[in-house]
Amino acid sequence: MLFFEDIEIGTITRLGSHSFTEDEIVAFARAFDPQAFHLDAAAGARTHFGGLVASGWHAVAISSRLRAQAWARQHAALRREGRPVPRLGPSPGFKNLKWLRPVRPGDTLAFASEVTAKKPSASRPEWGLVFTRESAADPAGAPVLEFTNCVFVERLEA
Secondary structure, three states: OOOHHHOOOOOEEEEEEEEOOHHHHHHHHHHHOOOHHHHOHHHHHOOOOOOOOOOHHHHHHHHHHHHHHHHHHHHHHHHHOOOOOOOEOOOOEEEEEEEOOOOOOOOEEEEEEEEEEEEEOOOOOOEEEEEEEEEEEOOOOOEEEEEEEEEEEEOOOO
């Protein structure tokens, strides 16, 4: 992430991809979302999913990890160039979360983040709010996951 003033609306960052394995899906479900169709293929087969599927929260967690890793790579590049690195604040939240298609063992999703809007913080002049559309798609480009995210980013002009 760049300083607030340097961020351009419309910028798309390819965050990377992730392949979901059966073992990983079950381990995540055991820890965080123990519903039968996330834990057992036979139980999943008896539902409208027709088999084992990943928790939607699992896909969101992968999106978050890949986004943080992308920011870390960008900040490392700025440091190598001798440029200042902006502080990132917390996210005040997300909205419009949509799980559009189930994620199955063996699925590989490509994750991306598109800057959709930004505005200076009304109460904290040293920060701006950056809004992004986070998404994941299957290899054919079909959307699987999307949500609107927001994060505080340091301003140069504060």
